[in-house]
Amino acid sequence: xxxxxxxxxxxxxxxxxxxxxxxxxxxxxxxxxxxxxxxxxxxxxxxxxxxxxxxxxxxxxxxxxxxxxxxxxxxxxxxxxxxxxxxxxxxxxxxxxxxxxxxxxxxxxxxxxxxxxxxxxxxxxxxxxxxxxxxxxxxxxxxxxxxxxxxxxxxxxxxxxxxxxxxxxxxxxxxxxxxxxxxxxxxxxxxxxxxxxxxxxxxxxxxxxxxxxxxxxxxxxxxxxxxxxxxxxxxxxxxxxxxxxxxxxxxxxxxxxxxxxxxxxxxxxxxxxxxxxxxxxxxxxxxxxxxxxxxxxxxxxxxxxxxxxxxxxxxxxxxxxxxxxxxxxxxxxxxxxxxxxxxxxxxxxxxxxxxxxxxxxxxxxxxxxxxx
Amino acid sequence: xxxxxxxxxxxxxxxxxxxxxxxxxxxxxxxxxxxxxxxxxxxxxxxxxxxxxxxxxxxxxxxxxxxxxxxxxxxxxxxxxxxxxxxxxxxxxxxxxxxxxxxxxxxxxxxxxxxxxxxxxxxxxx
Numbered sequence: 001x002x003x004x005x006x007x008x009x010x011x012x013x014x015x016x017x018x019x020x021x022x023x024x025x026x027x028x029x030x031x032x033x034x035x036x037x038x039x040x041x042x043x044x045x046x047x048x049x050x051x052x053x054x055x056x057x058x059x060x061x062x063x064x065x066x067x068x069x070x071x072x073x074x075x076x077x078x079x080x081x082x083x084x085x086x087x088x089x090x091x092x093x094x095x096x097x098x099x100x101x102x103x104x105x106x107x108x109x110x111x112x113x114x115x116x117x118x119x120x121x122x123x124x125x126x127x128x129x130x131x132x133x134x135x136x137x138x139x140x141x142x143x144x145x146x147x148x149x150x151x152x153x154x155x156x157x158x159x160x161x162x163x164x165x166x167x168x169x170x171x172x173x174x175x176x177x178x179x180x181x182x183x184x185x186x187x188x189x190x191x192x193x194x195x196x197x198x199x200x201x202x203x204x205x206x207x208x209x210x211x212x213x214x215x216x217x218x219x220x221x222x223x224x225x226x227x228x229x230x231x232x233x234x235x236x237x238x239x240x241x242x243x244x245x246x247x248x249x250x251x252x253x254x255x256x257x258x259x260x261x262x263x264x265x266x267x268x269x270x271x272x273x274x275x276x277x278x279x280x281x282x283x284x285x286x287x288x289x290x291x292x293x294x295x296x297x298x299x300x301x302x303x304x305x306x307x308x309x310x311x312x313x314x315x316x317x318x319x320x321x322x323x324x325x326x327x328x329x330x331x332x333x334x335x336x337x338x339x340x341x342x343x344x345x346x347x348x349x350x351x352x353x354x355x356x357x358x359x360x361x362x363x364x365x366x367x368x369x370x371x372x
Numbered sequence: 373x374x375x376x377x378x379x380x381x382x383x384x385x386x387x388x389x390x391x392x393x394x395x396x397x398x399x400x401x402x403x404x405x406x407x408x409x410x411x412x413x414x415x416x417x418x419x420x421x422x423x424x425x426x427x428x429x430x431x432x433x434x435x436x437x438x439x440x441x442x443x444x445x446x447x448x449x450x451x452x453x454x455x456x457x458x459x460x461x462x463x464x465x466x467x468x469x470x471x472x473x474x475x476x477x478x479x480x481x482x483x484x485x486x487x488x489x490x491x492x493x494x495x496x497x498x
Contacts, residue, residue: 041410042435099383233436298413300433322435323412352415352431354441 006032015153015212016058019219023229030232031125033060038231046237046325048228049201053159055227056235058207059215062127063121063152064134068143071116071313078137078256079109080274082267091181091198094265096133097274101256101281105130106247108198110183110204116143119194123247137273153215157222158230158238160369163306166195166206169225170218175206180370200235202242202368220258238322241327243292243364249303249319250333258282259335260290261363288316289341292365293349294331295358298323301332302348308348308355315340318349324365330356331365373498374403381483382492384434384445388468396445396475396483400401402431403496405467409434414456414463415441416435421449423456425482430472432463445482474484 011034020027025036036057038045049056066075076083081094088111096104105126110119122130131147138145157166166175172195174184183196193210208218223229236246245251251260256274258266258281266278295301301321306314321332332349340347345360376382381389386404390397405411413433423429423443430441437495456462462470477483487495 036453037436038409042408237435299415300413300438302438323433352428354415 004068012060014057015216016057016059016219019216019223020057020229023223025231026227028232031060031123033059033124035060036229036231038233039229042231042233042237043325045228045230049159049161049203049234049238049282050229053157053161053165053227054230054234055219055222056156056158056230056232057154057219058126058156059153059212061154062122062130062147062149063337064122064131064210065148066118066120066134066138066143067114067116067146068141069116074138074141074143075109075118075120076270076272077141078134078270078273078341079107080266080278081109082270083109083111083118084270086111088089089182089184091183091196093181095131095251095257096130097256097272097278098253099277101277102253102272103247103251103256103260104133104253106245106251106257106262110194110196113185125248151211152209153212155208155215155222156199156201156205157208157227158199158201159203160367162203162205163371165222165225169221169227175251178206179372180204185300188218197371200244201238202244202366203238204369204371236320236323237322240322240333241324241366242368243362243366245290245333246320250335253290255335256281256286259286259288286338288335289321289338290333290335291341291361292331292361292363293318293334293347293358294329294365295349295356295359297356298330299351299354299356300330301334301351301356306338307334308350308352309340310346310348310357314353315347321349326366329365331361335362336360345368374401374406374465374496375468376401376403376489376493376498378490380468381444381486382489383442383486384422384495386441387442387444388437389444389483390471391399391480392481394477394480395450396447396477397471398444398473398475399465399471400441400463401492402467403411403498404432404439405464408432408437408439411460411463414460414472416452416456417449419449423447423449423473425479425485432460441472443475444486445475445477446479447477450474450476
């Protein structure tokens, strides 16, 4: 893993840290923050999200606002996806790339209701790096960029009962009319609250952004309503099964969106930083590709384990792997030489002293259940 | 507070050994299973494999992490607990009943280097 070791006294805490301690969560450093890994067990929390509803503290995520006459041109310049023609109230997923095609970060872009205003939601581990990159790229554009990460808390409410729970507890009927990747602005105690039908679990759900004080109160209201608190442990098992990538594991400065199989989020009809390098990779000039691999055993392929051909040649490495909770299969993401990336290619994983045969499968292991 | 059984030998890496003549029955302590959480897989050697004291002979896997199993003694595996292949959760349910392997020891004097119940209790701070 690419987790950087940070001395404990320098770890940040989210506004919900006291709530996690009160719930006796198992805490661990993640992305520079002290975060809850689990409150009960990973399996219980995973299944709550798949079958019912669960909530996550994702206040560590970064919020960067871009506004000004050239805000759209600027965001389109650094973002791989196409934001022209995309309406206020919509959310888009995509990447920021370096000129060589390596990934700065993957992020959500919100087109706000106020003209020429955008919200960029970035990974917690990358906030400082991203903000520096965005500021550097913004030179020459008539727009203002603001890192407001410390002023916003965030809860992700996820699962088939998320809509019902959200309306029951907070009363926002607007939630029912939001489609997946749409958001609306409402008020909570007179302060702005962004209600976004997005998530990172493969299930329907909402991400709720508002002030830290509001987030603490909303968390307590969901707890009182019986919502299962869920830690980062099951956040990883859920996103992995749904074929969603994690920056640092499946995307990095060395792993481009094309290598990671995210080409559908790169739009080449426009110009953006990294476009030429990505086009070159798309034309076939890339060494490795990210694949899914399923093995025929209960042994668990973990990050860093070697991927081999049946005759023992090492051709790649596991990036994330689990014995899937929802599918009861041992599966992983792996970066492998392009020549071995086609579906059904036989590949083996070396797990400690043994080699387990398997094959390349689709990365979306679990059938997602998003609101249409 | 985790369970520690008198009369067993313990390793610093949290394996227990029950001595039956020249056979060492090996499992993991209650403390170890609690630290791991829900165990989903036990990676075991095969009968007739040799194991070396202080060397890895398998692993326990939970959802999130894997933990190596270190053999407290050297010898030859004479039996593995096949029940754990389909029911790894038995290690969580009763770590002292869910033995993992039985080893015919090549050097029983290695047992002297292991901890007794009191010393193991002190090591895990209980």
